Each structure stands twice: as C-alpha cells, then as structure tokens.
Amino acid sequence: MVNISDVARAAGVSKATVSYVLSNDPRITEQTANKVRKAVKELGYTVNHAARALSANETKTFGIVSPAYHSNYLSGLFGLHVYLMSECAAQYGYDTLFIGNDDGAEAMLKAWNSRKVDGFILMDVRDDDPRMRIAAKMNMPTVVFGSPKDSFGLDVVDSDFVKESENIIDFLESENHAEITLVLWSKQIFKRRLGFALRFYDSIMAIADRHGLVVHAVSPDDDNADPTQIIEQALDAYPQSTAMVIYNEPATIVGPRTFAQLDIRVPDDLRVVTVFPKQLVTTMKIPFAAVQTDVGQLAKASMQLLMSRVANRDAPKAEVLFDFPLVIEP
Amino acid sequence: MVNISDVARAAGVSKATVSYVLSNDPRITEQTANKVRKAVKELGYTVNHAARALSANETKTFGIVSPAYHSNYLSGLFGLHVYLMSECAAQYGYDTLFIGNDDGAEAMLKAWNSRKVDGFILMDVRDDDPRMRIAAKMNMPTVVFGSPKDSFGLDVVDSDFVKESENIIDFLESENHAEITLVLWSKQIFKRRLGFALRFYDSIMAIADRHGLVVHAVSPDDDNADPTQIIEQALDAYPQSTAMVIYNEPATIVGPRTFAQLDIRVPDDLRVVTVFPKQLVTTMKIPFAAVQTDVGQLAKASMQLLMSRVANRDAPKAEVLFDFPLVIEP
C-alpha cells in the first residue's frame, strides 16, 4: 500500500510537505502543492487512518450509540436515524461507528478509552441513563438525542413536546372535542423511563387539563402486545371519546387497517391524531392528522451540535427543540 | 489517558509483556499475567485503537456499506440489518462502521485505502454493482448480502429464491389456485437491477410456468407510488385471480388495511402470500401467509463468512442460501 513517503519521493518533497498539502496548509506554495497533488492522484494515495489518528489524536469518527431495541421492539425509525445522521456526518468529513447492542454505556466507555471516536450521539435516552452519566463524568463530546429529565449538562436535541401537545390540544379543541383517548407507548417503555414517552405524556396531560379536556390514557402492557387489540380495547373502554391521539409506532402503523375493519371512518366518525416521522407518514401512507417529526432536521441539528462540541469542549451546553407542525390533511 | 507504559511500570514488567498478556500469549506465566491484569484493571487501561491498528495492521472493524435507499424508499428492514450485523460482529470482537450514503463504491474504496476496516458487507447489491467490481479487483474481504447474477468471486449470503418460489407455488397449487397476481417491487428497483427483485421474479415465473399456473405480474412505476392503489389496480385488472403474492414491502404493510377497506376477507375471498422478515411480521402483525425471512440468520451467516474470509483471503468462495419456511398461519 502506498504511503506518505512514496508520495514525497514521487513529488520530490519531504513527508512533512506532503502532510501540509493534505491539510491545505497555506504556507505551501501553490506550485509545490500541485506537484504533491499530482503525485497523490497518480499513486492513488489515501492517508492511513490509524497513523493519522494516532499522531493527530483525533479520529474523525463519531459513535452513534443506541440501545435500538425498545425492549423487544425495533423501531422503523431506527434505520432512518442511523442513515440520516451518517449522511450529515459525512458532510463534516466524519465517519459513523455504530455502537452498543447490549450495554451501551460499557461499549461507549470502551470506544472512548480506546480513542476510537471523537464524540457520541446518544439515541433513545432515558431518565438517569448510565450513558449520560459516563459521558458527563468523562467529559466526552456528546449530544443527547431525546428529552431526559436531567441531561447532566450534555447537549440536547429533540422535538418540543410541550409545543406539540399544545398544537394537538388546540386543534382538538377547535373541533370541539371534549373527551379524548390517548394511545401511548407501552408500559415497558414507560418503566424504562424513555424520555420521549414520559415527556409527551406529561405535557399533553398538563395541557389537556388546563383546557378542561377529559383524557383517557391507554398504554399496552408490553411492546409486543397486538396493537390492533390495543386500539380496539381503547375504543371499547371509552366509546364517548370523539378523538384519539396515538403516540405509539405499531399502533399508528396498524391503525388505518383497524379502523377500516371496524367500519370507523376517520376523521368523520373519529378524529385521529398521531405523532409520526414525516418520512414514514409518506412511505406508509398514514391517513391521519399527524405531528410530522422531521428526522432529517433532528439529525442535522444533532450533528451540528456535536461538531461544535468537539471543537469546543467548554462551550456552554446547548438545547435545540423543534416545534414540528401538526399536518391535518396527510 | 493511561497508556501501555503506565501499565508496564505499575506491573513492574516491560511494555512487550503487557502487550503479550493482552493478547493472551501462552508464553507469559500466569503469575506475571495476573500482575499485569491487576494493573490494567486498577488503571482502567484500554488499548489505543489507532496505535494497535497501525502496528498490527488490522482494525477489528468491518464496514457495512449500503445504498440504504432503494431509490427514495428506505426499507424498514434496513435498521434491523444494521443492528443485527453489528450485534454478530461484536461477538467476534468487531466494530461496525457504517459506510456509504451516496456513492458506496467510492466510500468503500476510501475506507479500504485508508485501512479503516478489515472487510465489508455489501447490502442491497445489484447486478453489475461497482462495489463488487472494486472489492474483487482489490481483493477486499467482502461478503455480498444479496443475489447478484455474477458475484465476481465474492462470498454470498441470501435467501434461496428458487426454493422460496417453489414453496409458494406448491402451496398455491395445493389450494387449487390456477390464476394468481404478483405484486412486485417497483420498476425503479428492477431498473436498478437489485438482485432480490430480479431473482425472485425470475424464479417464481419459471416455476409457475412449469406448473402451468397463470401469473399476472404487477409492478408500481416508482417506489413512492401509493401502495394501496397498486393493490387496488392489481385487483381490478385481474379479478379472476384467486391468490395474490406480494413481494413489495410497502404493499405488504398497507395490504391488510387495503383488503379490509375493500371488504375482501383474507384468505377466504383471496389467498395472500407475502415474503417478509419474520421479525417484522410479528411487529407489524401481518396477517398473511408469509415466507418469513429470518434476518438474524442471514446476519449471522454473513458475519461468519466475513470472519473466515478475513482469516483466509484465499479460501474458495462460499455461497450460503437459506430456504426460509412458508408460514401459513401467521
């Protein structure tokens, strides 16, 4: 494999000069630089990553650490997240290391200690997440994708659940719904204290209460419960509700079929509002009013935050919350 | 950050000895090894990845290179694949680098030339895929996840489309269906020559023909076509068909709702067979007969192949094809 010495020899300069050219050091003459670039091209040279990382003490790689499974359930969103983050990272010249199938905290610590990455994105964060503790303690550049109660001083990106809830409740009120049913993520997810589930619940309950709406919250016992049954049970239990808010991925996917089978026309017989990634609303043709989460924007923002953080470890912590629109006509 | 010299000093041995202990070299006494291990633990030492990689010339990292988007459509399977492969890799002490958002071939070449990975898994391979050409030409340890017509001498893992097709056709014949409709992946995907789409089509058509079944194949023009409409059009165009085989992810997801809306009872009014990942059949409660692809097995097999290939670049090429069962009662 061709190395920097080969290039230096071919271009008739020193290794140092080659290195400077590669990092666009302005001290090198355009003429010299061109000789070097030509040699690089001709020899098909690529910097050895390990050597560069060892010497420069940076890897140009970030770790995306995800528990991935919400208990047994793998979200369709997951792949989208990985893909989009990686795409953003590439624009900054960063590669993406996928970390943590089981114990994310441990895998993260190992990646950090071995200096395999420059920073982390934490997916599916829960309150009191050990990954956050470790990141904070070791001062690892880290952005938290999610809404933990305490972010341990780490940078945070997420949807603005308060605004989302307000939008939903305002809309339902404008349609004069007085009693609504909430189909939420499973109890397993609540028990694991996943931020998105907790924050959404807290905020929508608070706001509905303030507006004097009657809310019936329903949450399946576990993730693998049949989502169709969840919906049916919710309908049976609260027939007086005129609207249903679904914040549960499988239930959203299965919802259209379930209502069709029960001969419930949406929105005429029942107004249904969901919270779902914009990208999947389209793909899966979800025919509900939906707060369309834009995963692309979230990915972009978290990458930007991470880059800033890597550049300046001591910058004040940032928090970016997105107010995604409630789209009535899908 | 604590390094190997710190450990050597603390344990009262040389750096070489520490390194040998870390790689479980049998030449080191148990006694010495224990001293070293104690020091490692006390100091919280982790091998510096870049240094190790540079010196040993192996990264213990593989690249999973995926175009990810089948044109505009991101498969729900994608995340599952990434997750499961990464999980398998971890068992071999390998990390997973996610590669290639746009030009996979170029990104792959760069990762290889910079020696950032030891090998690759190629996702969503198409006939004549430039990634395969490059992998073969540069002799990169690579396993192809998919069924290209020509695998360029690379290792291959996939479903056995011939057997799948036989199972489906045998089953339909046993139920006395004489005329069936095939809902396939989009024309975009066929145009891009994705192996799974082409191979499935070829094999099921051949086998149906051999059995004297009449087959009507339908394929949406593009990936973002409304899958509901595809199904409706297929039903309209071929009302005489008594069975429908769906090999198209969005159509499978949307299928149950579509049939419900049209008041078509499955399987009484229409037998429906799909090909779908076992894991998602469960999650999405797909109520169809299904060839349940086990992504876990595929991931495991490809990882094993890759490990063998890394260990022996000159071993004869391997091909592992899985005959996944057709499950009638979901």
Add this chain to the structure above:
DNA sequence: CTGAAAGCGCTTACAG
C-alpha cells in the same frame, strides 16, 4: 517556504 526529527502508542520478531 520547506525539511529533519521527535513522537503518538502500540506489536512483534529477535535475543538472551
């Protein structure tokens, strides 16, 4: 404006 040289933190023949 360019180069000689030290150093990053490991591994691995080789010697003893």
Add this chain to the structure above:
DNA sequence: CTGAAAGCGCTTACAG
C-alpha cells in the same frame, strides 16, 4: 519466560 528495540505511517513544533 521476558525485555530492548525497531517499526507501523502519520503530524507538528521547530529550525533554517
């Protein structure tokens, strides 16, 4: 059974 030393391929003060 263990250690001294070379070497992996870069980057980066420093000198000129």
